[in-house]
Amino acid sequence: xxxxxxxxxxxxxxxxxxxxxxxxxxxxxxxxxxxxxxxxxxxxxxxxxxxxxxxxxxxxxxxxxxxxxxxxxxxxxxxxxxxxxxxxxxxxxxxxxxxxxxxxxxxxxxxxxxxxxxxxxxxxxxxxxxxxxxxxxxxxxxxxxxxxxxxxxxxxxxxxxxxxxxxxxxxxxxxxxxxxxxxxxxxxxxxxxxxxxxxxxxxxxxxxxxxxxxxxxxxxxxxxxxxxxxxxxxxxxxxxxxxxxxxxxxxxxxxxxxxxxxxxxxxxxxxxxxxxxxxxxxxxxxxxxxxxxxxxxxxxxxxxxxxxxxxxxxxxxxxxxxxxxxxxxxxxxxxxxxxxxxxxxxxxxxxxxxxxxxxxxxxxxxxxxxxxxxxxxxx
Numbered sequence: 001x002x003x004x005x006x007x008x009x010x011x012x013x014x015x016x017x018x019x020x021x022x023x024x025x026x027x028x029x030x031x032x033x034x035x036x037x038x039x040x041x042x043x044x045x046x047x048x049x050x051x052x053x054x055x056x057x058x059x060x061x062x063x064x065x066x067x068x069x070x071x072x073x074x075x076x077x078x079x080x081x082x083x084x085x086x087x088x089x090x091x092x093x094x095x096x097x098x099x100x101x102x103x104x105x106x107x108x109x110x111x112x113x114x115x116x117x118x119x120x121x122x123x124x125x126x127x128x129x130x131x132x133x134x135x136x137x138x139x140x141x142x143x144x145x146x147x148x149x150x151x152x153x154x155x156x157x158x159x160x161x162x163x164x165x166x167x168x169x170x171x172x173x174x175x176x177x178x179x180x181x182x183x184x185x186x187x188x189x190x191x192x193x194x195x196x197x198x199x200x201x202x203x204x205x206x207x208x209x210x211x212x213x214x215x216x217x218x219x220x221x222x223x224x225x226x227x228x229x230x231x232x233x234x235x236x237x238x239x240x241x242x243x244x245x246x247x248x249x250x251x252x253x254x255x256x257x258x259x260x261x262x263x264x265x266x267x268x269x270x271x272x273x274x275x276x277x278x279x280x281x282x283x284x285x286x287x288x289x290x291x292x293x294x295x296x297x298x299x300x301x302x303x304x305x306x307x308x309x310x311x312x313x314x315x316x317x318x319x320x321x322x323x324x325x326x327x328x329x330x331x332x333x334x335x336x337x338x339x340x341x342x343x344x345x346x347x348x349x350x351x352x353x354x355x356x357x358x359x360x361x362x363x364x365x366x367x368x369x370x371x372x373x374x375x376x377x378x379x
Contacts, residue, residue: 009059056102069113089176090145095152171273181213205278
């Protein structure tokens, strides 16, 4: 299998200037560049520059995947737009981390699947959706960080042996602050869960303690904008007029800071072991529900077959009477498979085989037909 790598960067606020577009275009001989986006793919080579430095210098979001199992998502923030300290509790060196490049904060999510990538490269259209998570983080919505932490812990549990006598037992570590809204994921969050292959039952387990997310006030800006000082207003206007990256998001964040924060109910953090165990319980419950659903559908189908049983036997006789043709043999055998399943359901296997033997005796010269039934152990 040939190698495949895909790189994509997006600008989320002001467009790239012509000089910036030209600079990005010069990074690769076949990179595709527009005022808001750049992408390039490789089959036998790779991007010769540091994609994170390209992100920091020119863009706001970045996506990378390779068919050997690597997958990266990253966001770039101007310094001061977000506070990195509250994010650190969700960090894991191999899965979520933050660095400083070109005077910007780079938040990166990563995964490595040892089995390689088996999809259809649909992820090439994911970045526009995933990029909306950047604004969530700016507004203090850390659900994607918590989900990424869950995924990291799930991966660690696959190779970490539990030892209850070990005082540093990984399974006894507490979860970080759980954000609101895990019980109702947005499209970008669900896309993240799918792209990073996060265990949905683990997310559901975590969501059991997650309060509902209060909707952002869409019309509150006009009532709080007067809280800005004249100097703050001028600073924001100047940044927006100069198309400074993060200016609009920074203004919105400041305006929302004037809202009185809602009271949150603090609960005792669960351990990693408790979350993993609850995820297993939820998966078992769901598997049982699905099995019951399949069984109910099976019973309903058998009841319907039972009502039509006589007609089905007559249809087999009619089909076989149509002549010695392979198409008719197949058609009759399909009907007989349903009748055999019904006989097994009713405990009338002997009756079914008796009828089959009668057909076999009647059409004993049709060797191809008889061979079909022998393969199914009907005769």
